[in-house]
Amino acid sequence: MTVLTLISHPLCPFVQRAAIVLLEKGVAFDRIDIDLSAKPDWFLALSPTGKVPVLKVPQPDAADAILFESVVICEYINETQGGAPMYPGDALLRAQHRAWIEFATQTFADGWQFLHARDASTADAKRTAFRERLRKLESAIGEGPFFAGAAFGMVDAVYAPLFRYFGIIDATVAREIFDDLPRISHWRTALEARASVRDAVVEDYGDLFLAHLRQNHSQVMSPLPPV
Structure with missing residues (x-):
């Protein structure tokens, strides 16, 4: 099973958006909280903006794909996961x-x-x-x-x-x-x-x-x- 990883901070409202959509879709995911006042080097290497959320999407035979910006992450989840669509059809x-x-x-x-x-x-x-x-x-x-x-x-x-x-x-x-x-x-x-x-x-x-x-x-x- 491909498990997504959400890199987050406990208080960040933009992380919450992604978590809500993942939960709505019933998607299993791992969550890693970081300290935004002392951002680890591995996180800065992943996030072009230095902000959360970041979503790691495993790829077969390749490095994880990285998504950033909360609405982009939410729309990717909506488009690629099951469950009810979160936008109108019209x-x-x-x-x-x-x-x-x-x-x-x-x-x-x-x-x-x-x-x-x-x-x-x-x-x-x-x-x-x-x-x-x-x-x-x-x-x-x-x-x-x-x-x-x-x-x-x-x-x-x-x-x-x-x-x-x-x-x-x-x-x-x-x-x-x-x-x-x-x-x-x-x-x-x-x-x-x-x-x-x-x-x-x-x-x-x-x-x-x-x-x-x-x-x-x-x-x-x-x-x-x-x-």
Whole structure:
């Protein structure tokens, strides 16, 4: 049996995307966590960007093939493994889903900057930017429970790690982010309950993430006043 190897870091949301798709597809894989503050030479020799995730794909009678960038890895898994497809069959809908996946890049950045803001002023500005992107995403979500309806797809796998953060931090802070966004709120709940999403992280992920925020002196560790 060909076993894929996912090179990861326990807190990396982009690794989680790949792990979710692997779990959705029922694919056996090995997972190797590395310390991103002291990247081993063997990893730097594999990863052109020096980032995780990296997927090692065994090749018959040849060195392992190396894939990097989370969405590239997810699409390779979707195209080469069994299970339900994670994109619509219709070309236009598929392109629209890929557009919202591209939209996730800056949405992640805005959310991450909010979570890591060290003062209330910066946190307020980043929260505003993040909520503006979420409002645009709200308008694209279908009737649920997932992004495009009953079937869990690639857009769900891409956004689930971002929403996970807000089930870990103070509930008051999270409510301020998702206030007046009912479709995203329902989507978050469905993603949180999905087995592949739950199992994509280590058991103590929540504790590790909160410790990370404390270490970075994040403002969200002290609930923000209402705006």
